[in-house]
Amino acid sequence: MTLGESLSLARFCFRFRRRLESQPVHCRTAGSGVSDRRLGIRRDKHDLLEERGSVDSQLIATLRLALVSGVGPRTRQALLSRFGDSATVLAASLSELREVDGVGAKLAESIRRASEEVDVESQLAICREQNVRIVTDADDDYPRLLREIHDPPAVLFVRGGLQPSDAMSIAIVGTRHATHYGLRQAERLASGLSRAGLTIVSGLARGVDAAAHRGALEASGRTLALLGSGVLNVYPPEHDELARAVISNGALLxxxxxxxxxxxxxxxxxxxxxxxxxLGVIVIEASMRSGALISARLAMEQGREVFALPGRVDSRASTGCHRLIRDGARLIESVDDVLEELGPLVEAAPTDTGQVVHHPAELKLNEQEQAVLSAIGSETPIIDEVIVLSRLPTQRVLATLSVLEMRRLVRRLPGNRVTRI
Structure with missing residues (x-):
């Protein structure tokens, strides 16, 4: 099966599944797989912490299990399916643990001893001192889109803030060795998409990642950086100042x-x-060996849209992008190209003030534009009705409709009517 066929199948399956899902999303697989730290903390110390009620006991259990070496996403899913929650997993006997698929004698022993040997208290202390939030997959502000992948993390460490509007996000990735063209295009697209109301996601790496974050920041937009290191150990170190700017306008996770x-x-x-x-990933400058192509394949497997920006035909930096396009990725040249594709995937999402929006561009409306859009509502009124309901002068309404039409939020219909897109 070619990448193009896989992309089409993945998109179909993803959209079909989302139509069927009418129940709340339950916690699924997770686990960071990071190494445990055998520091000899006695269990009674942890028990005292829980009895004081200073930290939710289920959070402590979730964090402990996530820090056990060898407990990856599939193993955690199997454990939770068998025992129900992390606290019950940690209290299970060796024989009970070994009954679970993928749990051998060594891993069962590690899980059984986690309450004594995994240093949760020091991690909690660091988080308190450094203002790092711990968000678990049981929390309301856990990113909604992450719940949809087959291996979401049990725990996210966050510096900065998450907002409901971050559900409308687009990833921009590419080579660390970007050309001037790649850097300029990454900043241009990130800036434009940010002004349209999308949160820009990337990895804070050198090259395209950093340019994407900077583009969002220049547009006074939101941006999230997903790190391969801890949020207090920024890599590369020369991006420490950029990381602080991201924290002020989004979050490190x-x-x-x-x-x-x-x-x-x-x-x-x-x-x-x-x-x-x-919602999707844009690949800008990627050679055939670039990690950005791995991200593109991951996006495909997760049912996300994959976009690729073409480069010069003789540029090795763009060979991966051209291959993606040949295999079915969406060729893009502008912000509008991305918004056209994302429109049908965007679900209603609340802003931090509680306002519900149906399109990313609605996040950047002024009061006048909001009034006109509200007057249109979910119907197809004639323009005279919009003028009356908005309580704005006729010429102002007509001018605002033109702006909303250019932003692909409304469409004029025969009979002097208008409708939201």
Whole structure:
């Protein structure tokens, strides 16, 4: 099966599944797989912490299980299916644990001893001192789109803030060795998509990632950086200032503990979060060996849209993008190309003020534009009715309708009528 056929099948399956899903999403597989730290913390110390009620006991259990080496997404799913929750998993006997698919004697022993040997207290202390939030897949503000992937993390460490509007997000990825063309295009697209109301997601790496974050920041938009290291151990170190700007206008996120060092194995795992938290991924400059192509394949497997920006035909930096386009990725040249494709995938999402929006561009409306859009509602009124309901002068309504039409939020119909798109 070619990448193009796989993309089509993945999109169909993803959209069909979303139509069927009318029940709340339940917690699914997770687990960071980071190493446990055998520091000899006595269990009674942890028990005292829980009895004080200073931290939710289920959060402690979730964090403990996530920090056990060898408990990956599939294993955690199997454990939770068998025992119900993390606390019950940790209290299970060795024989009970070994009955679970994928749990051998060594892993069962690690899980059984986690309450004594996994240093949860120090991680909680670091998070409190450094203002790092711990968000679990049981929390309301856990990113909605991440719940849809087959291996969401049990825990996210967050510096900055998450907002409901971040559900309208697009990832921009590409080579670390970007050309001037690639950097300029990444900033241009990130800036334009940010002005249209989308949150820009990337990995804070050198090259295209950094340009995407900067483009969003220049447009005063929101941006999220998914890290392969801990959120208190920014990599590369020269991006520390950029990371602080991201925190002020979005968030740094990682499934690894705050001080976790950057390791090569962490970055492929991180890539699934970049694509998983986004409606789609834009690939800008990627050679045939680029990790951005791995992100594109992950996006395809997750049912996300895959976009590719073409480059010069003789540029090795764009060979991967051209291959993606040949295999079925959407060729894009402008912000409008992306918005046209994302429109049908965007579900109603509330802003931080509670306002519900149906299109990313609605996040950037002024009061006048909001009034006209509200007057149109879900019907197809004649323009005279919009003028009356909006309580704005005729010429102002007509001018505003033109702006909304250019932003692909409304469409004029025969009979002097108008409708929302």
């Amino acid at each position: 990682s499934e690894t503990p705050p001080m976790h060092p950057p390791k090569s194995g962490s970055f492929p795992q991180r890539n699934r979060l970049i694509t998983g938290i986004s």
